[in-house]
Amino acid sequence: MVTEINQLPEVEPVESIDQSMTGSTTNANAKAIKPECIIEVKDLRKVYKVGTERVVALNQINLSIFKGEICCILGTSGSGKSTLLNMMAGLEKPTKGSIEIKGHAIEKMTEKQLAVFRQKYIGFIFQSYNLLTALTALENVAMPLIFRGISKSAREKIAKKYLKMVGLGERIKHKPSQMSGGQQQRVGIARAFVGAPDIIFADEPTGNLDTKTSIEVMHIMWKMAREKNQTIVIVTHDPEVALYADKVIHIRDGDIQSIEVRSLDDVYEKYIKPYEENYVQI
Numbered sequence: 001m002v003t004e005i006n007q008l009p010e011v012e013p014v015e016s017i018d019q020s021m022t023g024s025t026t027n028a029n030a031k032a033i034k035p036e037c038i039i040e041v042k043d044l045r046k047v048y049k050v051g052t053e054r055v056v057a058l059n060q061i062n063l064s065i066f067k068g069e070i071c072c073i074l075g076t077s078g079s080g081k082s083t084l085l086n087m088m089a090g091l092e093k094p095t096k097g098s099i100e101i102k103g104h105a106i107e108k109m110t111e112k113q114l115a116v117f118r119q120k121y122i123g124f125i126f127q128s129y130n131l132l133t134a135l136t137a138l139e140n141v142a143m144p145l146i147f148r149g150i151s152k153s154a155r156e157k158i159a160k161k162y163l164k165m166v167g168l169g170e171r172i173k174h175k176p177s178q179m180s181g182g183q184q185q186r187v188g189i190a191r192a193f194v195g196a197p198d199i200i201f202a203d204e205p206t207g208n209l210d211t212k213t214s215i216e217v218m219h220i221m222w223k224m225a226r227e228k229n230q231t232i233v234i235v236t237h238d239p240e241v242a243l244y245a246d247k248v249i250h251i252r253d254g255d256i257q258s259i260e261v262r263s264l265d266d267v268y269e270k271y272i273k274p275y276e277e278n279y280v281q282i
C-alpha cells in the first residue's frame with residue numbers, strides 16, 4: 001500500500017547519524033538478512049516529444065532494487081540510463097507506469113513533496129561533481145544538513161568526519177578549484193552520504209576521471225554504502241564500474257536486456273579486498 005507523504009517518519013536525529021560513523025570496516029561485507037524492496041518500477045514508459053517527432057526513451061521497464069544493493073544501470077549512450085535514474089529520483093515524470101520508493105509513489109508527488117522526500121531519503125552524486133565553487137569542501141559537505149535544522153557547529157563536525165572518511169581530512173578548507181577531479185568527486189561523495197540517506201543515485205560518477213581514480217572512487221562509494229547497508233544506483237556506460245555491483249541492469253534502446261545478480265561477498269573478495277591490501281594513498 002502506498003503511504004501518504006505526511007506520514008513520512010521524522011528525519012534521523014543528528015546523534016544517530018553521528019554515532020554510526022565509526023569508520024569501522026568490520027561489517028563491510030555484511031548482508032541484509034531479509035531483503036527489503038526499496039525501489040519498485042512497474043511498466044515505466046517515457047516518450048519525449050521533439051517538434052513532431054516522438055522519442056521513446058524508455059519502453060516498458062520493470063525492476064526491483066533491494067535495500068543494501070549496489071546496483072548498476074549499464075548501457076551505451078542514448079540507451080535511456082539517465083532518463084530512468086531521473087524518473088526514479090522524481091526529477092522527471094513518466095509518460096506511463098509507476099515508481100515506488102520505500103512504498104511511496106514518486107510519480108504522484110508534488111514538487112514540494114518530492115523536495116522533502118529527497119532531503120530525507122536520497123543523496124546524489126554527479127559526473128561533473130556539482131560543487132558550489134565559492135564554498136570550501138567543508139561548507140559543500142555540510143550544506144545538506146542545513147535543511148535538517150542542525151546547528152552550524154554540529155554540521156561542521158559531521159561534515160569533517162565524512163571528509164575524513166573519504167580521505168580529505170587535510171583539505172577541508174580547499175575550494176573546488178583548489179582540488180583535483182578525484183578529490184572533488186570525493187567531496188561529492190561525502191556530501192551525498194552526509195545525511196545518511198537510504199538511497200544514493202549516481203549518474204556516471206567516474207565519467208570525468210582516469211582509471212586509477214575511478215577505481216578509488218568506486219571503492220570509497222562501495223565501502224561507505226556497505227557501512228550502513230545503504231542502496232546505491234549507479235548509471236554507467238563502463239563495464240569496469242559495473243564490476244562493483246551485485247545487480248547489473250543492462251539497458252538498450254529503452255528496454256532491459258538482462259539483469260545480472262551476484263553476491264556482494266563475491267564482489268568484496270574479488271575487487272574490494274585485493275584493492276585494500278594493495279592500497280597506498282598518494
Ligand SMILES: Nc1ncnc2c1ncn2[C@@H]1O[C@H](COP(=O)(O)OP(=O)(O)OP(=O)(O)O)[C@@H](O)[C@H]1O
Nearest residue numbers: 048050055057076077078079080081082083084237
Ligand atoms: N529532454 C529530452 N527531450 C527529448 N529527448 C530526450 C530528452 N532527454 C533524453 N532524450 C532522448 O532519450 C534517449 C535516452 O536519453 P538518456 O539521456 O536517458 O540516455 P543515456 O543512456 O543517459 O545516454 P548517455 O550515456 O549519453 O548519457 C535519447 O535518445 C535522448 O536523445
Ligand SMILES: [Mg+2]
Nearest residue numbers: 081082083203
Ligand atoms: Mg546519461
